[in-house]
Amino acid sequence: MLHILRTHIRPVLEYASVVWNTGYIDDLRSLEAVQRLWTRHIKDLQNMEYGDRLRQLNLFSVKGRLIRSDLIKCWKIFHSPGPIKPSDLWELSSERRTRGHQLKITVRRCQLDTRSRFFSERVVNEWNALPDSTVTSTSLAEFKSSLLKVLGDRLFDYFV
Structure with missing residues (x-):
């Protein structure tokens, strides 16, 4: 069941998520319900809470x-050669006095x-909160x- 979930179900659920993910809670709950139902059918995990099942299976x-x-x-845009450049989406902060x-x-x-749900806007706070060692990683x-x-x-948090 886990292999089928990872190879057939999740790719369909997550395809092009950078584009379609708007962060609406009802949409996330609907997608989470698919994974919740699927993990409930795994032998010996039927009676566990969903969060415990995720941790047991090491699924996010x-x-x-x-x-x-x-x-x-976001990391790929900054570090990989490609058609999208960071300057196409964002302006780098000139503020150097604060942490970051x-x-x-x-x-x-x-x-x-x-507008706040666009990729270029919703990722900013998450990206800025990362430590320097993570952001400047040399490989993916x-x-x-x-x-x-x-x-x-x-990574294991979910909406109830």
């Missing part, structure tokens, strides 16, 4: 995976709720490993 919640995928995409890393993004105010594997340590239990 849908909410945690979406945060993680947003941050990975060298790739800190300026937080823009959004007048519309719709190193970034993912560091991200796992930094986000920790947040």
